[in-house]
Amino acid sequence: MTDLVIVGNGIAGVTVARHVRKRSNRHITIISAETDHHFSRTALMYIFMGHMAYQNTKPYEDHFWKKNRIDLVRGYVTHLDTTAKILTLANGDKIPYGQLVLATGSKSNKFGWPGQDLPGVQGLYSYQDVELLEKNARGASRAVIVGGGLIGIELAEMLLSRQIAVTFLVREKTYWSNILPEEDSRLVSRHILEHGVDLRLSSELSEILAGPTGRVRAVRTASGEEIPCQIVGLTPGVHPNIDLAKAGGVPTGRGILVNDYLETQIPDVFSCGDCAEIEVPGDARNRVEQLWYTGRMQGYALAKTLCGDRTAYQRGIWFNSAKFMDIEYQTYGFVANKPRSGEEHFYWEHPGGKIAARLVFDQADRAVTGMNFFGMRMKHPVCEGWIKGRRPVESVLSDLNAANFDPEFFRSYQRDIIAAFNQQYQASVPEPKRRFLQRFFA
Amino acid sequence: MSKHTPGFHPTPVYLNLLKVAGLVLFLIGLGLFTFSNFQDQFRITPEIAEQLSAHIPDAEIRQRLSPVVNQTFDNKFILIDNINRLLNPDHSIQDYQMGEYRFWILKTALSGSIREQALNWFFFSVVLAVAGALLYILTGLHRKPGIKHDGIFFDSAMMRGITGILLGGYLIGFYIVLYWFPQYLVQSIALVDPVSEWLRNRPADRWFMYGFLYTLAVSVMGIRMFIKYRHSNYHLVRTASVIFFQLAFAFLIPSLLERLNKPSMDFKNAWPLNYTFFTDWNLNSLIAGGNLGWFMLFWGIVLSLILVPVFTYFYGKRWYCSWVCGCGGLAETLGDPFRQLSDKSLNAWRVERGLIYSVLVFAVVMTVMQVVNYLSEGAIFGDYTWRVNQAYSFWIGSAFAGVIGTGFYPLMGNRVWCRFGCPLAAYMGIVQKFKSRFVITTNGSQCISCGNCSTYCEMGIDVRWYAQRGQNIIRASCVGCGVCAAVCPRGVLKLELTNPGERYNLVPDDEINALMEKN
Numbered sequence: 005m006t007d008l009v010i011v012g013n014g015i016a017g018v019t020v021a022r023h024v025r026k027r028s029n030r031h032i033t034i035i036s037a038e039t040d041h042h043f044s045r046t047a048l049m050y051i052f053m054g055h056m057a058y059q060n061t062k063p064y065e066d067h068f069w070k071k072n073r074i075d076l077v078r079g080y081v082t083h084l085d086t087t088a089k090i091l092t093l094a095n096g097d098k099i100p101y102g103q104l105v106l107a108t109g110s111k112s113n114k115f116g117w118p119g120q121d122l123p124g125v126q127g128l129y130s131y132q133d134v135e136l137l138e139k140n141a142r143g144a145s146r147a148v149i150v151g152g153g154l155i156g157i158e159l160a161e162m163l164l165s166r167q168i169a170v171t172f173l174v175r176e177k178t179y180w181s182n183i184l185p186e187e188d189s190r191l192v193s194r195h196i197l198e199h200g201v202d203l204r205l206s207s208e209l210s211e212i213l214a215g216p217t218g219r220v221r222a223v224r225t226a227s228g229e230e231i232p233c234q235i236v237g238l239t240p241g242v243h244p245n246i247d248l249a250k251a252g253g254v255p256t257g258r259g260i261l262v263n264d265y266l267e268t269q270i271p272d273v274f275s276c277g278d279c280a281e282i283e284v285p286g287d288a289r290n291r292v293e294q295l296w297y298t299g300r301m302q303g304y305a306l307a308k309t310l311c312g313d314r315t316a317y318q319r320g321i322w323f324n325s326a327k328f329m330d331i332e333y334q335t336y337g338f339v340a341n342k343p344r345s346g347e348e349h350f351y352w353e354h355p356g357g358k359i360a361a362r363l364v365f366d367q368a369d370r371a372v373t374g375m376n377f378f379g380m381r382m383k384h385p386v387c388e389g390w391i392k393g394r395r396p397v398e399s400v401l402s403d404l405n406a407a408n409f410d411p412e413f414f415r416s417y418q419r420d421i422i423a424a425f426n427q428q429y430q431a432s433v434p435e436p437k438r439r440f441l442q443r444f445f446a
Numbered sequence: 447m448s449k450h451t452p453g454f455h456p457t458p459v460y461l462n463l464l465k466v467a468g469l470v471l472f473l474i475g476l477g478l479f480t481f482s483n484f485q486d487q488f489r490i491t492p493e494i495a496e497q498l499s500a501h502i503p504d505a506e507i508r509q510r511l512s513p514v515v516n517q518t519f520d521n522k523f524i525l526i527d528n529i530n531r532l533l534n535p536d537h538s539i540q541d542y543q544m545g546e547y548r549f550w551i552l553k554t555a556l557s558g559s560i561r562e563q564a565l566n567w568f569f570f571s572v573v574l575a576v577a578g579a580l581l582y583i584l585t586g587l588h589r590k591p592g593i594k595h596d597g598i599f600f601d602s603a604m605m606r607g608i609t610g611i612l613l614g615g616y617l618i619g620f621y622i623v624l625y626w627f628p629q630y631l632v633q634s635i636a637l638v639d640p641v642s643e644w645l646r647n648r649p650a651d652r653w654f655m656y657g658f659l660y661t662l663a664v665s666v667m668g669i670r671m672f673i674k675y676r677h678s679n680y681h682l683v684r685t686a687s688v689i690f691f692q693l694a695f696a697f698l699i700p701s702l703l704e705r706l707n708k709p710s711m712d713f714k715n716a717w718p719l720n721y722t723f724f725t726d727w728n729l730n731s732l733i734a735g736g737n738l739g740w741f742m743l744f745w746g747i748v749l750s751l752i753l754v755p756v757f758t759y760f761y762g763k764r765w766y767c768s769w770v771c772g773c774g775g776l777a778e779t780l781g782d783p784f785r786q787l788s789d790k791s792l793n794a795w796r797v798e799r800g801l802i803y804s805v806l807v808f809a810v811v812m813t814v815m816q817v818v819n820y821l822s823e824g825a826i827f828g829d830y831t832w833r834v835n836q837a838y839s840f841w842i843g844s845a846f847a848g849v850i851g852t853g854f855y856p857l858m859g860n861r862v863w864c865r866f867g868c869p870l871a872a873y874m875g876i877v878q879k880f881k882s883r884f885v886i887t888t889n890g891s892q893c894i895s896c897g898n899c900s901t902y903c904e905m906g907i908d909v910r911w912y913a914q915r916g917q918n919i920i921r922a923s924c925v926g927c928g929v930c931a932a933v934c935p936r937g938v939l940k941l942e943l944t945n946p947g948e949r950y951n952l953v954p955d956d957e958i959n960a961l962m963e964k965n
Contacts, residue, residue, distance in 0.1 A: 015895070047896035054597040056901050063895040063914055065791060146451055165596040169451035199590070200455040296894045325892055327935040330592035330677075334892070334937065381937035384890025409889055409940050411931055413679035
């Protein structure tokens with residue numbers, strides 16, 4: 005078999021390498037400009053907050069790569085020649101490939117704001133971003149974060165851990181409301197406020213202002229208010245990093261265009277992870293999936309294809325999770341931010357305002373099609389099975405504890421949720437008996 | 447232009463002041479506790495020589511002290527020299543016995559301010575240190591409930607910085623003196639005489655002082671755990687349990703038994719962690735102890751040989767290691783700030799297996815010798831039993847479990863002994879690995895490989911290695927502290943009880959990504 009070269013050592017690229025190694029003996033090289041070894045990008049925040057060191061964020065010990073005969077090259081790929089099948093690194097080294105996987109990840113979005121490249125202004129995506137934040141945070145007392153998604157709230161939590169005051173500009177009316185339904189979004193917004201973040205909803209950035217030293221000194225919002233700060237975090241999402249693909253003439257759109265098999269239109273060039281744009285026939289929008297989980301699943305499918313078992317990437321039942329400060333969030337299936345037609349949303353919230361559940365179900369056959377959970381842990385396979393099996397909402401509710409994944413001695417909220425459902429829908433889902441002892445002796 | 451960020455509430459200054467004040471009080475208390483040992487004033491009056499009969503029954507040997515009676519010594523070393531010279535001129539008294547004599551002569555002959563103002567000393571050392579520690583700990587209530595590990599990796603005390611090394615050095619030094627040179631600690635031990643007299647009706651010995659401090663440490667740092675984990679019922683219940691077992695079973699019940707002049711026993715201390723249970727002197731004392739003694743003998747055997755494996759089958763070894771055990775109790779309270787220091791490498795795991803099972807074999811061989819020796823009345827192994835015992839007691843019981851086990855908290859994490867040395871942990875580990883309902887399950891493919899679970903595993907298990915493969919975690923060493931599940935930001939891990947046969951539950955292709963193949 006020919007040499008396999010993977011550009012990018014994130015979860016997508018590394019998953020390809022590991023699974024190709026499980027299935028074949030071919031030579032594998034991973035090239036990365038970011039770090040010598042694969043690390044967990046989702047853990048970057050914990051390095052800054054002092055929960056872990058960089059070393060702790062590596063999912064595999066350093067000797068793993070040698071043992072598995074996966075060559076690691078640290079370098080930035082500047083040129084790609086798909087005819088001669090050669091990559092050129094910034095230092096001039098040439099690396100020939102038999103098959104190439106582009107897993108180059110994402111770049112932080114910047115929307116052409118005046119001052120967006122000033123010192124003190126940054127995104128949060130790469131290891132280098134955390135190093136930069138470490139420098140920018142020195143002596144800083146106030147920060148403004150622009151863009152209300154998952155990275156924004158992470159950055160807010162990071163800065164608060166260093167006693168840096170945070171103003172959080174969110175364009176929407178509530179936090180992450182393009183994804184979260186209203187109540188869910190309000191719950192998270194409240195939690196953000198509780199942590200002392202100056203959350204500005206319906207606020208937009210118009211300009212970033214420099215001080216006498218040329219560093220950022222303030223931002224101006226669309227409403228004309230000037231907010232002084234020493235750090236500006238730009239977190240309005242990410243976009244695929246397609247520079248190398250473009251340079252090599254690999255067709256791109258928003259991302260690197262691939263089919264369901266993650267094959268680009270150039271022979272022996274593949275792409276997976278954040279940077280890939282999966283073409284969808286017909287009028288539907290192409291899919292760009294920028295999650296840890298999808299990167300891993302795409303990497304797995306692609307590894308099979310590369311080893312001769314041509315496998316389409318199928319996402320399966322959607323799931324995702326996050327942690328908003330202290331509140332854990334899990335979602336299964338599809339939960340739109342507003343009920344779609346023929347769809348009913350049932351929402352329950354604990355009086356404390358930090359625990360909630362949302363069940364989306366079909367009005368016709370009552371089948372549960374999506375679930376959001378806040379502050380309670382649920383079993384992934386069970387929830388997935390319910391959605392796949394189109395279990396009616398009443399049946400899911402009466403079985404809810406079967407999916408509970410909270411630690412022992414935690415209170416179950418099943419009875420409260422059922423009571424709320426029965427009241428709201430004049431239903432009579434039976435409340436389960438408390439089975440305290442059974443939990444010990446089952 | 448807005449001057450302040452609305453809503454922002456940095457840690458208030460007064461809170462930091464309280465923390466500093468607490469720390470200062472604690473250090474003063476600890477300092478006085480340590481410094482007390484330099485308050486040398488000893489005087490052997492005729493009455494004291496008489497009192498010594500409790501510890502030196504032989505009147506002829508007591509008589510040898512007469513040249514120093516009514517002399518005052520303000521230097522411990524000189525008195526010790528005198529004792530060694532006078533008491534044992536021909537080296538006929540064994541080292542161990544001499545150690546006891548030396549200690550009790552110093553302890554009994556101690557006079558001066560520590561004797562006269564024992565309560566004041568107790569207050570300004572122990573009580574002050576506890577108050578300071580509590581003040582520091584209570585500031586934790588300011589933090590919102592939830593996992594708050596901010597800054598741990600920047601902290602000198604918790605990350606083997608200079609503070610951590612000093613702390614480790616202090617603890618190691620304390621253990622070395624406690625185990626092998628207790629005569630240099632007589633003042634610290636005399637400090638707790640009021641407690642000992644009140645509780646046991648007799649003066650404190652080093653084990654009482656140690657047990658008292660140990661119980662205090664578990665309780666005070668247990669309060670820290672209550673605050674830190676006030677969002678997690680599992681940790682609240684578990685912490686209450688270790689405090690209870692330390693306070694009641696390890697400290698109060700044995701003390702009361704001593705007060706009643708009964709044979710004493712820590713009823714939860716199971717063999718082989720309790721390596722003296724089958725020694726001839728313990729067996730003899732139990733058999734001589736009437737009905738209570740016979741019950742203790744029966745209970746010790748039932749606990750070690752029946753209850754330990756049965757409970758481990760039902761609940762995993764956590765029922766002991768992180769709910770009941772004294773070593774575990776200290777590790778889970780005093781040791782909690784150091785859990786991230788455990789080594790997670792594959793090499794450490796290799797060393798762990800080599801060491802812990804060697805200690806188990808050592809303990810079992812020693813016990814067999816003890817029992818054979820007892821039954822044959824010394825006919826078979828003779829003196830060797832005693833020598834093996836001595837070696838185990840020195841190297842394993844004292845050096846490993848004590849000096850390294852606790853002294854190395856700030857250097858190698860809080861479970862060094864439990865992970866690398868404890869023969870009971872090894873024994874339960876075998877049960878847990880091969881026949882138990884206990885397992886840590888992994889939630890589908892939700893793991894993001896962040897590494898919090900591995901980082902905060904005190905036993906050095908690379909939890910993430912399993913979690914990211916969607917594989918359940920069944921490891922002999924896991925003590926079920928539940929911290930991996932608590933620190934996971936995605937709720938991926940859960941401590942569960944299930945059918946032993948279904949525990950492994952390997953996902954096809956041993957890879958969680960295979961989940962999608964089922965679609």
